[in-house]
Amino acid sequence: MQRLLAIAWLTWKAAVRFRLFLVIAVLLLASVVALPLLIEDDGTARGFTQILLTYTLTVITGLLGLSTLWLACGMLARDIEECQIQLVAVKPVARWQIWLGKWLGIMSLNAALLAISGASVYALLQWRASRLPAEEQTTLRTQVLVARGSLKPENLDRDIDSETDRLLEDRLKQNPGARADLQEVRRQLREQVKAQYQLVPPSTIREWAINLGLTRHFLRDQPLQLRIKFNAADRSPSGTFVGLWQVGVPGKTQFRQFPPMSLAPDTFHEFDIPPNLFDENGVLTISFGNANNTSLLFPLEDGIEVLYREGGFGLNYARGLGIIFCWMALLAAVGLTAASFLSFPVAAFLSLGVLTMAFSSGTLANVVSEGTIMNYNAETGVTGRSVADVVFVPFFRVALDVINLAGGFSPIDKLSSGRSIPWGELGAAFSQIVLLLGGITGLIGIVIFQRRELATAQGTQ
Amino acid sequence: MNPRLKKFLLVALAAVLLAGVSQVQDALNHDRETLGLTRAQPLENAPPVLAFTTVALGGFRGLISNLLWARAADLQEEDKFFEMAQLADWITKLEPHYTQVWIFEAWNMGWNISVKFKDFADRWRWVRRGMELLRDDALRYNPDEILLYRELAWFFQDKMGKNTDDASLYYKRQWAGEMARVFGNKPANLDELANPVSEDQKARARLLRVEFKMDPRFMKEVNERYGPLEWRLPEAHAIYWAAVGLQKAADYPARVNQKDLITLRRVIYQSMLLSFQRGRLETDPFSKSFEFGPNLDIIPKVNEAYERNLDEDDIYTEDIQRAHRYFLMQAVYALYVNNRIPEAGQWFKYLGEKYPNKALLGDPDSLPGRLTLDQFAVASVQEDVNDTSHDRVKSAVEGLLATSYRNLALDQDDRATGLKRLALKIYQNYTNKIPKGREEAMGLGPFEVINKEVLSRLLDPERGFPPQARAVLRTKLGLPAESAPAKAEGTPAQDTLPR
Numbered sequence: 010m011q012r013l014l015a016i017a018w019l020t021w022k023a024a025v026r027f028r029l030f031l032v033i034a035v036l037l038l039a040s041v042v043a044l045p046l047l048i049e050d051d052g053t054a055r056g057f058t059q060i061l062l063t064y065t066l067t068v069i070t071g072l073l074g075l076s077t078l079w080l081a082c083g084m085l086a087r088d089i090e091e092c093q094i095q096l097v098a099v100k101p102v103a104r105w106q107i108w109l110g111k112w113l114g115i116m117s118l119n120a121a122l123l124a125i126s127g128a129s130v131y132a133l134l135q136w137r138a139s140r141l142p143a144e145e146q147t148t149l150r151t152q153v154l155v156a157r158g159s160l161k162p163e164n165l166d167r168d169i170d171s172e173t174d175r176l177l178e179d180r181l182k183q184n185p186g187a188r189a190d191l192q193e194v195r196r197q198l199r200e201q202v203k204a205q206y207q208l209v210p211p212s213t214i215r216e217w218a219i220n221l222g223l224t225r226h227f228l229r230d231q232p233l234q235l236r237i238k239f240n241a242a243d244r245s246p247s248g249t250f251v252g253l254w255q256v257g258v259p260g261k262t263q264f265r266q267f268p269p270m271s272l273a274p275d276t277f278h279e280f281d282i283p284p285n286l287f288d289e290n291g292v293l294t295i296s297f298g299n300a301n302n303t304s305l306l307f308p309l310e311d312g313i314e315v316l317y318r319e320g321g322f323g324l325n326y327a328r329g330l331g332i333i334f335c336w337m338a339l340l341a342a343v344g345l346t347a348a349s350f351l352s353f354p355v356a357a358f359l360s361l362g363v364l365t366m367a368f369s370s371g372t373l374a375n376v377v378s379e380g381t382i383m384n385y386n387a388e389t390g391v392t393g394r395s396v397a398d399v400v401f402v403p404f405f406r407v408a409l410d411v412i413n414l415a416g417g418f419s420p421i422d423k424l425s426s427g428r429s430i431p432w433g434e435l436g437a438a439f440s441q442i443v444l445l446l447g448g449i450t451g452l453i454g455i456v457i458f459q460r461r462e463l464a465t466a467q468g469t470q
Numbered sequence: 471m472n473p474r475l476k477k478f479l480l481v482a483l484a485a486v487l488l489a490g491v492s493q494v495q496d497a498l499n500h501d502r503e504t505l506g507l508t509r510a511q512p513l514e515n516a517p518p519v520l521a522f523t524t525v526a527l528g529g530f531r532g533l534i535s536n537l538l539w540a541r542a543a544d545l546q547e548e549d550k551f552f553e554m555a556q557l558a559d560w561i562t563k564l565e566p567h568y569t570q571v572w573i574f575e576a577w578n579m580g581w582n583i584s585v586k587f588k589d590f591a592d593r594w595r596w597v598r599r600g601m602e603l604l605r606d607d608a609l610r611y612n613p614d615e616i617l618l619y620r621e622l623a624w625f626f627q628d629k630m631g632k633n634t635d636d637a638s639l640y641y642k643r644q645w646a647g648e649m650a651r652v653f654g655n656k657p658a659n660l661d662e663l664a665n666p667v668s669e670d671q672k673a674r675a676r677l678l679r680v681e682f683k684m685d686p687r688f689m690k691e692v693n694e695r696y697g698p699l700e701w702r703l704p705e706a707h708a709i710y711w712a713a714v715g716l717q718k719a720a721d722y723p724a725r726v727n728q729k730d731l732i733t734l735r736r737v738i739y740q741s742m743l744l745s746f747q748r749g750r751l752e753t754d755p756f757s758k759s760f761e762f763g764p765n766l767d768i769i770p771k772v773n774e775a776y777e778r779n780l781d782e783d784d785i786y787t788e789d790i791q792r793a794h795r796y797f798l799m800q801a802v803y804a805l806y807v808n809n810r811i812p813e814a815g816q817w818f819k820y821l822g823e824k825y826p827n828k829a830l831l832g833d834p835d836s837l838p839g840r841l842t843l844d845q846f847a848v849a850s851v852q853e854d855v856n857d858t859s860h861d862r863v864k865s866a867v868e869g870l871l872a873t874s875y876r877n878l879a880l881d882q883d884d885r886a887t888g889l890k891r892l893a894l895k896i897y898q899n900y901t902n903k904i905p906k907g908r909e910e911a912m913g914l915g916p917f918e919v920i921n922k923e924v925l926s927r928l929l930d931p932e933r934g935f936p937p938q939a940r941a942v943l944r945t946k947l948g949l950p951a952e953s954a955p956a957k958a959e960g961t962p963a964q965d966t967l968p969r
Contacts, residue, residue: 049556052595056552063553246634248585271636276549276586425552 012102016110017117019097020084024118033076037126040068041133054145058134058153059425065130066421070333073119073126077337078360080118081344084111085458086353095463104459108345112451115341119334127330131323152279156325156429157234157316158224162217165206165309173199207306209239209299217295217313224317225291233282234316235295241274243303249273250305253298257286262294269300279316319429328430329420335442339415340364342447346454350461370412373405414441527564535564535571551583555599562607572608573621576600580629590637594644601625605683614722616730619715623708623737630704631744642704646751646760649702652678655753658701660690684710688717696742696775698767700749708741732783739779742772743797746804754880756936763882764804769817772797795825799850806847809888818843848895863900864914867893871924878946879939 024030044064050057085108088094097107138149176198177191209215221228241250249271257264265283272278287293293315299305307313343363347356366373376382382401383393418438423430527534542557558575565571580600584593604622612618628634630641652674653659663686666672678684692706692713693699699706715734719726749765776794783790798821805814821830822838830836831849841849851866870893878886897917904912914920928934928943931952935943944951 049559051552051555052599053592056555059552060556247636248581248634249636270588272588273585278588280588426550 012106013110013113016097016102016107017114020111020114021118023084024080024114029076029080030118030122033072033122034125036072037069037122038129040072041065041126041129044068045133045137054138054141054149055153058138058149061134061137062130062153062425063421065126065133066329066333066424069123069126069130070336070421073122073333073337074340074364077115077119077340078344078364079357081111081115081341082348082353082356082360084115085345085348086351086356089348089461089463090352092463098463105455108349108451108455108458112338112341112345115345116334116338119337119341123330123334123337127326131326150322151232151281151318151427152234153425153427154322155318155427156320156322157427158319158429158431159236160219160221160224160315160317161311162219162309162313169199169202169206172202176202203309204306207309207312208304209297209307210304211299211302214296214298215307217297219293219295219313219315221287221291221293221315221317223291225287228284228287228317230284231318232284233293234279235282236277236279236314236316237272237307238277238312239272239274239305239307241301241303241305245301245303247271250303251300252305253300254280255296255298256282256293258288258294262286262288274305277311282315316428319431322427325430326424328432328435329424331435332418332420332430332438332442335438335447336415338443339447339450342450342454346450346457349454349458366408367412367416370409370416373409373412376402376405377409411446415446418442531564535561538564546578546583549586551586551596554579554583558603559607562603566611569608569612569615569617572604572612572618576603576608576621576625579603580625585635590640593635593637594641597625597629597641598644609683614718616715616719616726616734619711619718620730620733620737623711623715623734623741626704626708626711627737627741627744631708631741643760645704645707646702648682652682653701657751658689658693660686660693660701664690688714696738696768696771698765699745700751700765702751703745703749703762705741705745705749709738709745712737712741735779735782739772739775742768742775743793746772746797747800752880752882756879756939763885764808766801766805766808766810766813769801769805769813772801791825795821795828798824799830802843803847803850806843807885807888807892809884809891811843814847815843818846844895847892848899851892851896860912860914863896864920867897867914867917867920868924870896871921872928875925875928875943876935876939879935879942883946 021030045061048060048064050060085094088097094107098104102110134154138146138154141149173195177195180194180198235254235256239250239252250273251269251271253269254267255264256267263283263286265286267280270278270280295313295315297307340360344356344360347359351359380402381394381398382405383395383398418434420430422428538557538561542554542561545551545553545557558579562572562575577600580597584596584600587593587596601622604618604625608615608618609622630638630645632638635641649658652663662671663675663678666675675686678686678689689701689710692710693701696709696713697706699709701707712734716731716738719731719734745765746768747764748762749768750763751760752763753760773794776790776797779790780787780794798817802814802818802821805811805817818838826838828837830838830841830846833849836846836849851870870889874886874889874893877883877889894917897914897920901913925947929940929949929952931937931940934940940952943949
């Protein structure tokens with residue numbers, strides 16, 4: 010451990026000597042101070058806080074990420090090229106300890122920078138929030154500067170699947186000789202069954218029951234928020250549809266009937282629910298009356314959701330920073346691995362290429378879903394094909410799976426929308442990003458570095 | 471030479487050369503434009519940072535604005551609107567001369583994003599943001615672009631003026647509140663703003679110019695040409711901005727697309743029609759709210775506008791004629807109901823001369839030559855009411871009487887008289903058509919009884935008008951004051967006048 014720390018300390022000294030720590034710290038703090046002055050918000054305190062959180066954390070992640078990559082590549086590759094590594098290698102320090110020590114050094118630098126910049130953003134947000142009128146502060150602290158958990162209606166996949174199977178069986182009995190793509194038929198039947206659970210026809214009422222479970226004990230006297238989204242097949246002249254919402258069951262629980270709301274489809278709406286509207290078993294009943302001439306569809310996945318205060322913003326924010334820190338750990342491992350066998354410019358180029366590929370996950374997903382790297386012609390409805398698909402599509406599929414292991418977390422998004430980042434999610438991020446991906450990358454880097462003949466490296470001086 | 475002296479001389483030379491370049495910059499820009507040497511015009515009126523950015527980024531501006539546009543589209547899909555204002559700002563600033571970018575971003579905020587919010591205040595914020603993007607930024611960098619004026623006028627005409635958006639009344643209230651900072655809570659006095667004398671007038675004129683970017687003198691011209699207009703309502707502003715666009719088109723005829731001119735004129739005509747239909751602001755002192763009434767004084771100008779449109783537009787003649795006829799019918803009815811009978815008669819005669827062979831109502835025989843003014847007014851109401859339906863006719867008569875008394879309480883005496891006359895005409899028309907022997911079964915009862923019932927309902931302390939309105943009505947009708955003590959304010963059965 011002493012050797013690891015010694016190498017890490019050398020990394021710190023190098024970062025300070027090159028003024029890197031100072032420059033990055035100044036850039037980070039400057040962005041925290043300058044961004045609120047430069048960015049334009051939507052005119053609400055909530056919007057301003059959201060955009061401030063998003064932009065500052067994105068800039069911090071971007072700056073730290075790039076500097077981590079650059080530092081990781083430079084630290085090791087330059088030491089090798091300038092033959093300084095040989096002075097360290099001849100000491101009783103194992104190669105893996107050198108590699109890991111440098112990684113620890115970079116990570117401790119990141120930790121310090123992330124802590125400084127993260128704390129500055131937090132302080133800025135709290136300071137700005139404290140200067141708002143009381144009403145706006147309440148809105149901010151209940152919708153943005155908070156960690157909100159989410160509860161949804163019971164998952165109905167099992168019921169939908171069994172109903173689909175039953176229907177499919179009936180259809181096959183009625184048409185025994187029919188030739189059809191059974192998978193496609195099943196998929197279509199499933200969509201029909203699903204629609205029955207999602208659709209609210211005109212002039213009908215639909216109910217949803219959300220079981221709060223054990224959280225009901227913590228939600229006494231606490232207001233909740235209802236988050237809804239619906240789709241409509243027809244357009245209305247005003248662009249909105251009228252809905253009648255009621256929460257609770259008259260005679261059984263306290264209930265609240267909301268005045269008719271005119272809401273736009275295809276977008277999320279949130280509104281407050283008074284506290285204590287659930288029954289003694291913790292079931293919250295939500296009813297919707299469709300007062301329009303067209304059916305409305307509430308998607309099972311995110312049509313109805315109840316949000317509740319799970320915790321404070323501070324700890325949630327720290328967990329968010331923790332996930333960002335995990336990303337830095339992976340980037341440091343990637344940079345050091347590249348530098349283990351490449352010169353500095355090439356290592357930097359390769360690392361940036363990997364990063365670019367990670368940001369292109371949308372394109373990769375398109376290729377995988379369409380099964381080809383060629384374009385889909387919207388006019389003719391024909392998708393092009395290429396011989397290269399045989400290689401690229403499987404490769405992109407694997408790359409996408411790997412990228413999703415790291416990129417499947419969105420702490421900035423969650424923090425800006427006041428959603429909770431549970432400890433489990435941080436744990437999963439740590440396991441997937443640091444231990445799994447970072448571990449594999451580091452292992453590769455260490456093995457390569459172990460086997461590298463340092464004396465054959467081209468000296469630059 | 472001494473190295474320090476050499477450095478000093480070089481720096482001085484650089485300064486002199488820069489100063490010299492700055493002197494010829496304007497001439498260079500002029501030559502660039504006249505000789506067609508560049509497609510990118512220099513950005514005028516831009517803040518230094520923006521001016522620097524547009525030059526420094528060069529061709530990368532397009533790439534960056536594409537990336538920002540993709541981000542904006544993604545965020546909109548995810549309903550994350552808090553960044554949209556910033557992204558719209560960057561996108562438009564990166565391509566400040568690309569008119570469609572401004573138009574799209576403003577329209578997106580005003581129509582697409584605003585409707586996503588259920589709270590009317592949030593909707594207004596986005597509508598206003600879109601409108602300000604055009605008025606304060608787009609026109610600043612592109613003052614001669616006709617389409618921008620058209621789009622700005624459209625904001626006022628469609629988004630704020632029409633009733634398709636649930637929050638349209640809220641937008642109108644907010645806009646009236648904005649205009650009240652310039653005009654106060656009364657119709658605009660443009661003379662005092664065009665030629666301000668007192669400090670208050672000068673301050674308000676400055677507010678109009680600096681914040682609302684409007685020229686009081688041009689407003690006065692527009693008012694004389696197309697008005698009188700109610701400047702606290704959106705229609706007047708739609709007309710103003712469209713008129714500015716037409717003015718710019720006249721100044722730069724070579725740059726104008728004729729189709730753009732047609733759209734500008736159409737905005738004016740349609741806004742004038744809206745202004746006629748509900749371009750008068752009437753405050754209700756009892757409910758502390760305001761309502762819209764027809765602006766009858768603008769009828770001649772609206773008619774002129776239609777006539778002009780017919781002369782200029784060869785393609786949509788039939789549609790314009792239909793709209794013109796419909797407008798004339800509305801004008802006649804509105805004048806009649808507001809007790810301006812001589813004018814109603816003149817316009818009814820004009821309608822008959824202009825469209826003698828077009829039926830006025832659903833009945834093919836309802837040609838202008840076969841109907842009197844009274845018959846037309848009554849039939850206009852009864853067209854929606856089956857004139858053999860006892861209940862619906864009674865409902866129409868009662869409704870007209872109630873509205874008449876309501877207008878009387880609001881000091882709209884002429885309209886009150888007109889409405890009462892119409893109620894009587896409908897009653898008489900129905901009664902005269904009852905077959906003999908069926909009077910008891912189908913009759914409505916004496917008109918005075920219906921009138922008395924309606925009045926007593928309105929004067930009822932529990933279910934009728936607010937106390938002040940009841941007092942005004944009693945005074946105007948010469949009735950004795952209420953015998954029972956009036957209820958304290960805030961506790962009547964109804965807080966507002968019944969519609």
